[in-house]
Amino acid sequence: MTHTHDITRRNFIVGTAAAGAGLTLGFYAPLGGTAPLAAEQAHEVNAWVVVKPDDTVVIRIARSEMGQGTLTGLAQLVAEELECDWSKVTTEYPTPGQNLARGRVWGSFFTTGSRGIRGSHEYVRQGGAAARQLLIEAAAIRWKAEPAECQTAASVITHVPTGRTTTYGAVAGEAADLAAPFDVALKDPKDWKIAGKPLPRLDTADKVTGKQVYGTDINLPGMLNAAIKACPVFGGTLKNYDEAKVSRMPGVRKIVPVGDDAVAVVADTWWRAQKALDALPVTWDFGPNAKASSTDSAQTLRQGLEAKDAYIGNRAGDIDAALANAATRVEADYAYPHQAHATMEPMNATALWTKNKCEVWCPTQSGEAALAATARAAGLPRSRCDVYKLHLGGGFGRRGAFHDFVEQAVTIAKELPGTPVKLIWSREEDMTHDHYHPLTQARLVGALDENGDLTGLRVRISGQSIIASVMPGRMSSGADMFVFQCLAKGGDHAISYDIPNLLFDHAMHNPHVPPGFWRGVNANQNVVYMECFIDELAHAAGKDPLAFRRKLLSKNPKSLAVLDAVAERAGWDKPAQAGVGRGLAVCKAYGSYVAACAEVSLKDTRDLKIHRIVAATDPGVAVNPRQIEMQMEGSFVYGLSALLYGECTVKEGRIEQQNFDSYEVMRLAEMPQVETIVMPSGGFWGGVGEPTIAVAAPAVLNAIFAASGKRFRQVPLKNAGLRPT
C-alpha cells in the first residue's frame, strides 16, 4: 500500500467532535483557542471521520442542511464505505475557517444547484473508505496480522483466520496516527447496505421538541440584538435619521448606519430594537430607481420579445425555413414574475468582532462565501475569521450566493467591539430586500407540418439575467447561458425534445430589482414556457399531448421512461372523471429526468381544485429514496405556491408585498395528493431538491386547459382570478 503523509491532520481541533451535531454551546465557546473539549476521547481518523471510544462515529458534513436531507444522505455515503454502526452515527459541520486552514480538505461548502450530494459523493465516499482502511490497518498492527485478512461490519473488525475482533472505538487512536492511504476502491452501489436505503433523517429529534438551535435562537453571553431597515428602493441610500427620538426608548444601546443604505438599532432585546427602529424617523435618498414600476418593466420586456439583438443559446437546422414552410404556425407569449424566497426563518446572523478576530454564527448555504463576507466586512484576513454554521430554517437559494445579512451583522458588531450582536431581519425587511426570482417573458413560435409533426420551434426569452447581476465573471461574451436552463443543447439542463429546426435566444433586460437563485432557478419559467407551449402545439395538431411528446422523445429514453411512468400511474389511457382534466410536463433539470401528471378541475372559471399530482424522477443514483420522496412533495408545494400566488410587484422602485398577508403561499388545505415515483436507472448522479419543482406548474396549467379549455400564460394564477379550493 502506498501512503501520502498528511501532516496537518493531527493539528485539527478534534474537540469539536464532542459537541455532537456541532450545535451545542461547546462548539460556540472558543473565543480564542480554548482547550478543545475532551480532545483525548475523540480521535480524528481522517477529515471526514471522528471515532470515540464507545464507537460513536462523528461524520463531518461540509454541505449545509436546510431541510433537504443532504446531511443524512452524505452521512449514509460515508458510513457505507466506513462500514460503521449506523445507529451510532452523529454529524458535525467543520467550519470554513478550518477548511481554509487545512487546504480545503473538505472541498466546497456550496449547497446550491441541487449539488450537495452529486457534487461531493465521490470524495466523501473515499473519505469513509480511507478511514475504514486506517482502522483495519491499526487493528492489523496490533495483531501483527495482514490488513487483507481483516473484515469489517458495523464498526467491528474481525481477523478472519483467528476470529479475533476489536472495534473502531478501540483502535481509532492508533488509526489516527497512521498515514492516509493513497488510493481506495469504492463499492458498487448495488452492494450498498446503508446508502441507497430509505433511512430516517438524522436531524429530526430536536426539530420536534423545539431544541434545534437556529440562527435566530443563538444566545451568547453579553449578546445584544439588532434590527435593521435598508432603503426601501433598491439602489437608494440613507440620508439621515433622528437618533434623539428613540435613543431613550427601553433597552436601546446604539443606533448605527450600516453601509450606505441602511440603519440599525441595537438594543438588549430584538423586540425593543425593532420597536425603536419602527419609531426612528429616517430620510432616504431614493436614487435613480424611485419611479420604477412593474408596469414599466413589463413594457420593456414586451419590446424585448421583438428586439433585433439577442444572445443565442441553442440553434439547430434552419428555423426561418421551417416557419416559412409550416402547414400550421402557432404563436404564444408567456410571462413569469419576480418572487420572494420567503424562507420561514428570516435572514439573520450573529457577529462578534474584535480588532484581531471576527466570528459569525449564521444559517448559510455556503460557509465559505459567508466567511469571505465576514472577512470583507470585518476588515480582517479570512484566517482571522470564522463562521459557525447552523441548520437553516429554509434556504431555497436565498442564503447561498448572498450574504448581505452577514456583512450587515459584522458591520454592526464592529461598532461594539467584544460584544456579540445578533441581527434578525423582520419579515417585512426580508420580503422587501430579497434577491428575487428573475423577471422574464417569452414568445414561442412553432411550425407543424401537414402531419401535425413539430418541424421547428423558436423561443425568444426577454428579461433578467441572474448571472449578469450576481456572477458577471461567468458571462460568456456578454451572454448568460444559464438563462437557457432546460433549453440547452446538452448537459444537466438539456432540452428533452428532438426538434430538427430550432432557435432559442435571449434579449437581456435587467430591471433594478436584484435577481437571485430561487429553488429551481430558470428551470421554473422555462419549463412553463416549453411544456405549456408543447401542449398548445399538440392541441393545434389535433394530437394527444402524451403521444405528441412521446414522438419528440424517441431519442431520449430516460425522459420517455419518467413520462410514461407518470402517465401510466395517472391512468392516462382511461378517461378522467367528468370535469377533471389531466396535464403533463417533462424535463431534465440538475441532471435528473423528471415528469409530472396533474389532475385538476375548474368550477365557475374561478375555483381551482388540484386533485392529484403524480411525479416521477430518475436521479440516476438514489441515496435515500425516502428523502427524495419528501423533496418531491415539498417541491410541489413550493412550485404550486409560485404558480397560484407568487408575485412581487414593484411600485415607486420598491417591492409592494411586505408579509404573508400580501405575499400568499400555499397552505395545507390546498395541498393536492402527491404520488411520487423514484426510479433511479443508475450510472449517473442527478440532483434532487430542485428538478421536480419545474414540472409542477406546467403540469397543472396543462391540466387546467384540459379541464376547461382555458389557457393561462401568466404566473401567478391569482391575477386571473383563480383560487384554489
Place this chain on the structure above:
Amino acid sequence: MVKLNVNGEAVDLDVEEDTPLLWALREHLDLTGTKYGCGIAQCGACAVHIDGEVVLSCALPIDSIPKGAKIVTIEGLSPKGDHPIQKAWVELDVPQCGYCQPGIIMTAAALLAKNPKPSDAEIDEAITNICRCGTYARIRQGIHRAAGRRV
C-alpha cells in the same frame, strides 16, 4: 412586573406591557422553541397553548393574558418529547428544515386534544400554518397516525 405561568412554572417578567408573548418567551425566558415567522398572526410559527387553546403569540401583548392563564410552549408539550404528535412526526420524518414545526406541532396537538379523530376537512381547517418546505402531506398523515393511537 408581569406574572405568567409558563410550562407549569410561575415566572415574573420585567418587561413593557405591550411586549408580545412570543418575545417574552424567546428573549426573557430563553424558550426559543417558539419561532418568529411573520409577527402579524399569519404563519403560525409562534403558536403556543393558553389554557388549551392555540394562540399566536406574536400578536399577543402580555398584558392581555388573563391572570393565572396556563401557557404551554413546545418545550412544555411533553416531558420527553413523546407526545403522540411528536412520535408520529419522528416516525414519518415530517420536518424538513423544521423551523415551522414547533408551531405546527402545537396546533396539531391542540386539535387532537379537542377532536381525537379529526377528518381531513377538520385538519384543513385547523392547520393553517405556513410551511415553506412543503411538509403538508406528512403533517396530515402524522395527525391521522397520532389520532389512531390515542385511547
